[in-house]
Amino acid sequence: MKQQFLKMFVLSLVFTVSGICQTTTQKNVKSQNPNILFIAVDDLRPELNFYGANHIKSPNLDKLAGESLIFERAYCNVPVCGASRASLMTGARPTRNRFIDAHVKKDEDYPEAISLPLLLKQNGYQTISNGKIYHYGNDDAKAWDEIWQSSRRWRYAFEENFELRQKTGRGLPVEIADVHDSIYMDGKLALKVITDLQKLKQSNQPFFLxxxxxxxxxxxxxxxxxWDLYDRNEIELPESYVQPETTPKQAFHNFGELRQYEKIPKKGDLPEELAKELIHGYYACVSYIDAQIGLVLDELKRLNLDENTIVILWGDHGWNLGDHKLWCKHINFETALRTPLIIKVPxxxxxxxTDAITEYIDIYPTLAELAGLKSPNSVEGKSFVPIINGQKSDKNxxxxxxxxxxxLIKDQLFYTEWTDDAGVAYARMLFDHKTDPLEIDNLAEKPSYKNTVEALSKELREKWGEDFLK
Known part of the structure; x- marks a missing residue:
């Protein structure tokens, strides 16, 4: 009897030790595969405190930036949402026939590419798409364990404004409603992400949320x-509220995206009062989403998930708030190309x-490397893990x-060509940010810059990608 009891005790001890070892191994495996919280913000320009601005109230983004690496010279590869997102998620450059406009689908433009979420899913990550990641919610469906989007009904709080949008296609450009944060889409999004974090806390899988x-x-x-955080009387139009004659006409547009909204004139400059109302609304929206992101980051910390979670936040492109008398994106000025990008690596x-020049196609190989994975051959970006590790970038x-x-953004020079299908230029502009950060004085047609333009034109073709003209 004693021998049998002793045998059972030993077996129990073996199973217990085995279980402890297995649990420890699982924890070790997870610690080697960090979680990733991937925050994509639509139309966010780098007009934030940690980029030198001091008028937008965004305490949660400021706090996250204080725990992150801040990229002061990050650039999207294409300044329109659908194309920018597809390019980023595949790590592939846009070409003349790939990643063109807002309505791009990764599955149509580059179906053979293994996207970042698909690579992670194939390697044991739980992948959840919440809100706007691709332009279309069902794009790249195989990459996700779950896809969730809030009803577009909640773009507006007032029923009459939603009905107006249904009738006109766009509706009013602003709405001020004394409602709870969760009434609008991003408030609902924050609650969904918080619920996901609580569920993922119980999982042994690393996550890409x-x-x-x-x-x-x-x-x-x-x-x-x-809205009440800002005094409209203190809002001013940008210093670059001009369109110099030396700048090619191709550099400007009629900001058709904004023109589709009610009460926006169909042509010409916006009345100053309306322009300031739009800037005011933009600031209010940034403060609103700052609060929603703060709720998610607070929950991440409360659950003790922050110690093993990479947090990356990016805006899909820049945005014009009257810069060059323009609104929206869809242009090659820095105001549409430069973007906010911060990454927190525990x-x-x-x-x-860092002032290292970084492209959005560099995000894919960076996150893959941090997850211990090799990027597929279709990825054209370059990992910025060395910068995270304190090394100097050799990419300029x-x-x-x-x-x-x-x-082509090269050091402080911004050189743009408008080209036909054969790659032949029909218009050019060149700005030197050392002397002209607002991009007012086009140098491309000045005789003294002829050699510079020729060198940049050649380099542009060397770096725009092997498949660019295909």
Whole structure:
């Protein structure tokens, strides 16, 4: 009897030790595969405190930036949402026939590419798409364990404004409603992401959890308390509120996206009062989404998931708030190309800043490397993990494209060509940010810059991608 009891005790001890070892192994495996919280913000320009601005109230983004690596010279590869997102998620450059406009689908433009979420899913990650990640919610469906989007009904709080949108296609460009944050889409999004975090806390799988924030995209709708943070009398039009004759006409557009909204004139400059109302609304929306992102980051910390979770936040492109008398994106000025990009890597980032030129196609190989994975051959970007590790970047250029316009960013020079299907340029502009950060004085046609233009034109073709003209 004693021998049998002893035998059972030993077996029990073996199973217990085995279970402890197995649990420890699982924890070790998970610690080697960090979670990723992937926050994509629509139309967010780098007009934030940690980029030198001091008028937009965004305490949660400021706090996250203080724990992150801040990229001061990050650029989207194409300044329009659908194309920018597809390019980023595949790590592939836009070409003349790939990733063209807002209505791009990754599955149609580059179906053979293994996207970032698909790579992670294939390697044991739980992948959840919340909100706007691709332009279309069902795009790249095989990459996700779950896809969730809030009803578009909640773009507006007032029923009459929603009905107006249904009738006109766009509706009013602003709405001020004294309602709870959760009435609008991004408030509902925050609650969904928080619920996901609580569920994922119980899982042994690493996760790739996304938060696709809708604002500050038009319409500029946010709860009244965020509008009340700003005094419209203190809002001014941008210093670059001009369109010099030396700049090619191809550089400008009629901001058709905004023109579709009610009470917006169909042509010409906006009345100053209306322009300031739109800027006010943009600021209010940034403060609103800041609060929603803050709720998610607080829950991440409360659950003790922050210690093993990479947090990356990016805006899909820049946005014009009257810069060059333009609104929206869809252009090759820096205001549409430069973007906010910050990444928090536990144990490595503490609010450092880098002026290394970074492209959005670099995000894919970076996150793959941090997850211990090799990027597929279709990825054209370059990992910026060395920068995270404190090393100096050896890359000093980026290429961005919108339709016929292709821009080479080289050190402080911004060179753009508008080209035909054969790659022949029919218009050019060149700005030197050392002396002209607002991009007012086009140098491309000045005789003294002829050699510079020829060298940049050649380099542009070397760097815009092997498949660019295909």
């Amino acid at each position: 996304t938060m696709g924030v809708a604002k500050p995209h038009l319409p500029f709708n946010a709860p009244k308390k965020y 144990g490595k980032t503490t609010g450092q800043k 250029w980026a290429v961005s494209k919108f339709k016929d316009g292709v821009t």
